[in-house]
Amino acid sequence: MALAAIQALYDDDDDKTDEIRVKKHEEDTEDRMAVLNDPAFSVMSKIKLNLTPAIAIQPIDTSSFLDIKTREVLYNPKYEDMYAPIYGPTNPNLTQQQRTFKNVLNGYAESTTLSDFQFENQRRTFDSFGYAVDPTVGEHATPQLVGDQIRAEINEGMTIFETAKKPAGEKRKKDKNYDSGDVEGFQGPWAPYADEITTSRPSEEEQKEIDEYLSKRRKAKRPTRDEQNAIRARDPESTTLDKEAEDPSSTTLHIKDPYDYQGRSFLHIPQDVGVNLRSEDPPQRCFIPKQCIHTYKGHTKAIQKIHYFPVSAHLFLTCSMDCKVKLWEFYNERRCVRTYAGHSQAVRDVSFNFGGTEFLSASYDKSVKLWDTETGQVKSKFSVRKIPYCVSFNPSESKQHLFICGMSDKKILCFDIRSGHVVQEYDRHLGAINTVTFVDRNRRIVSTSDDKSIRVWEWNIPVDFKYIAEPTMHSMPAVAQSKNGRYLAFQSMDNQIRIMEPMANFRWKSKKVFKGHMVSGYACGLDFSPDMSYVISGDADGHLVIWDWKTTRVFEKIKAHDNVCIDAKWHWHEKSRVLTAGWDNVVKLWD
Structure with a gap:
């Protein structure tokens, strides 16, 4: 009985223990499932599986060959591609500067966005003043000047196209009245200045000078035809009407020996100068003057x-x-x-x-x-009624009594010396006449004008048979003819010398354009060398500029004058002697 009771007691304890274990196991299972299902504490969310097999990655050369002659690139090249050697490996003996690609002798020149006006502005400023803006991009925050810094400080860095700064001051005031209701007093944009003087009268000194001038003019006034007839009726033998106004012209002889031992004047051609001055043949070869x-x-x-x-x-x-x-x-x-x-x-x-x-x-x-x-x-x-700008005798020996004159009133007048009257008038230009040149054995005339045109005339026919004008042409105030008569050189206001062939239907020689000097605004003379090897011209900066005829390149620039070199002429019989005239009041002989 006692054993049965003890056995029953143990059996009860075992059942309770099994229930506790099952319950605890269920709780542990529930906790683990809760952790797995919770995204905040889930371990699965933090585990990423990479199922791809491991492969050894080797560096691939992605550089591509960039041809330097390519004009268009359809992708963005890398730095290594742009500066890679053209063929083969890099030469280790070259410096970095030598390894870089060059398209000019001293480096690589890149095109930039610069207007023609700005380029010409800086170039002319440097030619005239000796300084210009530093063209280097990105090195300076503010524009820097290069060249003559002293001249730049004097001119305050102004370019040749800039004017002096206007002094700061108050503007002139106008008597404005924009009230359209005031019919009589309305002025609008036509209002006069407050201090404007509408009626001007000469001062006492000016009035005195005017009175003296008018009194002299009345005394010098020639009598009318009726007055002349009345004087002749009173005194038929009077000679006062035949007297002309005295000419104030005078002359001064500066040499003591105007005649030689044979009685010949200084106009006689000398024969003791080492050159045959009567020869018609030019020197065989000319040379550039040096001093x-x-x-x-x-x-x-x-x-x-x-x-x-x-x-x-x-x-x-x-x-x-x-x-x-x-x-x-x-x-x-x-x-x-x-x-x-x-x-x-x-x-x-x-x-x-x-x-x-x-x-x-x-x-x-x-x-x-x-x-x-x-x-x-x-x-x-x-x-003449207007200013004569140019004058020239007819070169023909049989027509030495005729000469032509280019006027400021757009006309070319032909005078007869014997009668003193105008015998022909060429009136087709639209501006003042600058030059008149005889060509084609003196049978034709070439004229240039301020209307930027060239006209060719037959002698004694007042209608031009050829009219040359282009939109790009400028005024041509100076013309020179070669000694053989085959070429005409025109000094253009756009700093060029252009060549024309009169014998070839007055065509331009497109390959013969001479540049490199500045004559804009000045009628600087030009000339050919006797052997047609060189072309010379004056310059606004006082230079004598010499070009090669064949290549049209500037051979030499000589600082001839302190001011404008307005004319340059090569001697017809000398190999290297040139005369230059300047606005510094002197003429210089170069050899």
Whole structure:
């Protein structure tokens, strides 16, 4: 009985223990499932399986060959591609600068966005002032100047196209009235300035000068035809009506020996200078002049033109702003032979006749005078209504009584010296006449004008048979003809020299364009060398510029004058002698 009770007790304890174990196992199972199902504490969410097999990755060369001649790239090349060697490995003996690609001699030049105006502005500023803006991009935060820093400080860094700064001040006030209801007092944009003087009267001194001028004019006034008839009726033998106004012209001989031992004047062609001055053949080969061997001084103002004596060129004329014309010796002592004074204003142009015994001078005083070269006497005076800009005798020996004159009123006038009247008028240009040149054995005339055109005329026919004008053409204030007559050189205002062939239907030679000088705004003269090897021209900066005829390249630039070099002429019989005239009042001989 007792054993049965103990056995029952143990059985009860075993059942309870099994129930506790089952219950605990169920609780543990529930806790584990809760952890697995909770995303915040789930271990599965933090485990990522990579089922791909492990492969050894080797670096791949992604660089591609970039041809330097390619003009268009359709992808973004890498730095290594752009600076990789063209073929093969890099040369270890080259520096980094030598390994870089070059398209010019001193490096690689890249195109940039720069307007033509800005480029020309800086180039002309550097040519004239010696400084310009540093073209380097990105190195300086503010623009830097390179070149002559002292001149830049004086000019405050201004370019050639900039004007001086206007002084700061108050603007002029206007009496404005924009009230449209005020019919009589409404002024709108036409209002005058508050301090504007609408009626101007001369001061006492000005009125006195005006009265003196009018009184002199009344005294010098010629009598009318009725008054002349009345005077002749009273005194038929009177000669007062036949008297003309006295010419104030004068001349000065500067040499003591105007005649040699045979009685020949200074116009006689010398034969003791080592060169045959009567020869028609040019020198076989010409050379570039290197130095100034003589300076002709005598003028007091700027010189305008140089003109050689016909055939021999042993003498030459110069006309100047000091209203005088001077005759100089080219050889021997190189003296000033004679001075011709008679114009009241600056002399613009001079021209010898066929034999050199007479010459014409055109002046801003609206007159053309015919001078005797030897004696200095004024043979004739031709009064014109406008300013004569150029004058030239007809080169034909049989027409030495005729000369043409380009006027400021768009006309070309042909005068007869014997009668003093205009015998022909060429009136087709739309601007002032700059030059007149005889071509084609003196049968035709080529004229240039401020209307930016060139017209070709038959002699004595007032209608031009050829009109040359292009939208890109500029005014051409100076023309030179080659010694053989085959070419005409035109000095263009766009800093170019263009060549025309008169014998080939007046066509331009497109390959013969000479650049490298600055003459914009100046009528700088130009010339050919006698052997047609070089072309020379003056420059606005005072340079004598020499080009090669075949290659059109600048051979040399010589600083000839302190101011504008307005004319340059090569001697017809010399290999390397050139005359230059400048606005510094001197003429220089170069050899």
